[in-house]
Amino acid sequence: MVERIECAVIGAGVVGLAIARRLAMSGHEVVILEAESAFGTHTSSRNSEVIHAGIYYPTGSLKARLCVAGRHALYRYCAEHHVHHRRIGKVIVACDESETDGLKKYQAQAEINGVDDLRSLTADELARLEPNVRCVAGFLSPSTGIIDSHGLMLSYLGDAESHGAALALASPVVSGRTTGGRIVLEIRGVESMTLECNMVVNSAGFYAQAVARSITGVPPKTIPPTHFAIGHYYTLSGTAPFGRLVYPVARQDWLGVHVTLDLGGQVKFGPDISWIDRVDYRFDGSREAAFYQAIRRYYPGLRDGTLQPGYTGIRPKIHGPGQPAPDFQIQGEMSHGIAGLVNLYGIESPGLTSSLAIADHVAALLGS
Numbered sequence: 001m002v003e004r005i006e007c008a009v010i011g012a013g014v015v016g017l018a019i020a021r022r023l024a025m026s027g028h029e030v031v032i033l034e035a036e037s038a039f040g041t042h043t044s045s046r047n048s049e050v051i052h053a054g055i056y057y058p059t060g061s062l063k064a065r066l067c068v069a070g071r072h073a074l075y076r077y078c079a080e081h082h083v084h085h086r087r088i089g090k091v092i093v094a095c096d097e098s099e100t101d102g103l104k105k106y107q108a109q110a111e112i113n114g115v116d117d118l119r120s121l122t123a124d125e126l127a128r129l130e131p132n133v134r135c136v137a138g139f140l141s142p143s144t145g146i147i148d149s150h151g152l153m154l155s156y157l158g159d160a161e162s163h164g165a166a167l168a169l170a171s172p173v174v175s176g177r178t179t180g181g182r183i184v185l186e187i188r189g190v191e192s193m194t195l196e197c198n199m200v201v202n203s204a205g206f207y208a209q210a211v212a213r214s215i216t217g218v219p220p221k222t223i224p225p226t227h228f229a230i231g232h233y234y235t236l237s238g239t240a241p242f243g244r245l246v247y248p249v250a251r252q253d254w255l256g257v258h259v260t261l262d263l264g265g266q267v268k269f270g271p272d273i274s275w276i277d278r279v280d281y282r283f284d285g286s287r288e289a290a291f292y293q294a295i296r297r298y299y300p301g302l303r304d305g306t307l308q309p310g311y312t313g314i315r316p317k318i319h320g321p322g323q324p325a326p327d328f329q330i331q332g333e334m335s336h337g338i339a340g341l342v343n344l345y346g347i348e349s350p351g352l353t354s355s356l357a358i359a360d361h362v363a364a365l366l367g368s
Contacts, residue, residue: 005031007199008185010173010211012039014149015347015355016203017156022359023201024163026368031195032157032165033187035172035207040153043205043348046281046313048233048260048268050245051075051085051145052350055092055110055118062328062361064113067350070357071143077356081155083148084263090144090245091126093135095297100137102249107139117142132241134300144245148263149352156355176200176215183215183340199340199366205347206279206316212343222336224329224345227317228279231271233310234291240267241301248298257294268310269295275321281312318346330358332365342366 009020012034024030036042051071057064078085094100110118119140121129126138157167170189177184185195204211209226212218246259260268269291274284288307295302319326329345336343342362351358 002184002194002196004196005029006197007031007201008033008195008197009201009203010185011203011205011208012157012167012169013042013044013203013205014040014153014156014352015044015344015358016201017153017160018355018359019201019203019362020165021156021160021163022356022363023199023366023368024160024165026363028199028368030160030165032160032167033171033173033185034167034169035189035204037170039157039167039169040150042279043313043316044149044153044352046311047149047349047352048258048271049147049149049262050260050353051087051147052353053090053110053115053141053143054113054350054353055106055115055141057109057113057350058327059109059112062330063350063354066328066354066357066361068114070350070354073356074147074353075145077155078147078152081159083151083155085145085147086263087143087145088244088261090141090247091121091130091133091138092141092247092249093126093133093138093298094249095135097136099249099251103137103139106249110141115141115143130242130244130246132301133246133298135298140244146245146261146263147352152352173204173211174214176211178215178217178338181339183338197340200342201362201366202341202343203347206314208316208343208345215338215341217338218336218341218343222331222343224318224326225320227320228276229273229315229317230276230280231273231313231315232283232287232291233268233270233312234288234307235310236267236269237306237308240265241299242267246298257291259299269307270310271313276314279314281314283309283312285309315348316346317348328358330361330365340366
């Protein structure tokens with residue numbers, strides 16, 4: 001039997017849930033199709049849980065525009081819906097004089113992107129803010145924050161369901177086709193079904209490309225390649241020596257190991273990055289020595305034996321090693337020629353921060 005629904009959102013990560021919420025609140029009949037047995041089990045729950053300010057992203061990019069708009073919307077949403085978060089702030093630091101030009105570039109890009117609250121800090125000023133951080137200069141981003149990502153997803157889902165949306169778990173989409181101006185999806189899981197939809201949003205994260213390839217009529221040239229990048233997080237035992245997030249200026253010859261804090265005060269270092277060929281969350285303990293070396297560039301007081309293996313996260317990349325990081329790809333009918341279909345690719349950081357703005361963007365592509 002063929003079931004009919006106005007809109008199917010494929011993928012119940014934070015972005016898929018935000019999109020489902022937005023469409024349901026606009027009066028659409030929505031079902032959320034999730035291949036796993038729970039929502040948000042991949043990228044949405046294995047990240048730094050940071051609300052990003054929007055400092056680094058290229059001028060005019062979707063990442064820049066949607067991060068800044070999404071950050072403003074997300075702080076409002078969290079306050080109104082009592083989602084646990086803190087506007088904790090972040091310091092970005094140069095560990096030596098060779099990195100001060102990097103600070104200037106970040107600040108210039110932030111201004112272009114509409115991030116207008118950065119404050120330059122001397123080494124002495126930083127020492128007063130974060131006495132355990134060693135650096136020669138830096139700046140403060142007061143609008144960077146941390147958030148309970150699971151609580152946010154629960155809130156998005158609750159909003160969607162209160163407006164009539166339904167979540168179907170263990171319901172992977174295996175194929176699709178267009179017929180009579182509608183999109184027909186074949187779902188296999190505990191119960192197989194055929195869904196005939198007016199609109200389909202493919203927000204399947206790692207598997208968005210596979211879903212798109214399974215839908216007859218999506219031009220192969222519009223589907224980017226699939227790459228996986230794993231990041232490791234170590235936690236710090238003992239009392240937190242930092243009051244804010246700490247990000248060193250990025251360099252090619254050092255791991256990009258940041259300091260983040262969760263809402264319980266736990267310090268996390270990471271992520272690093274390495275490329276893998278499949279989704280595999282196993283923790284590689286051999287990376288510990290490299291973490292100690294990278295962290296001690298800005299936190300020389302790190303004692304041996306205080307790093308503990310934390311967790312890993314995998315980002316859905318659409319570029320490979322050595323290639324420049326591309327923008328989000330959010331493709332509507334103008335990109336692939338299929339009315340009512342939106343494909344989202346490469347939605348990694350700052351996807352969580354941008355989630356409400358991404359939802360608005362998708363709704364606009366669908367004319368909603």
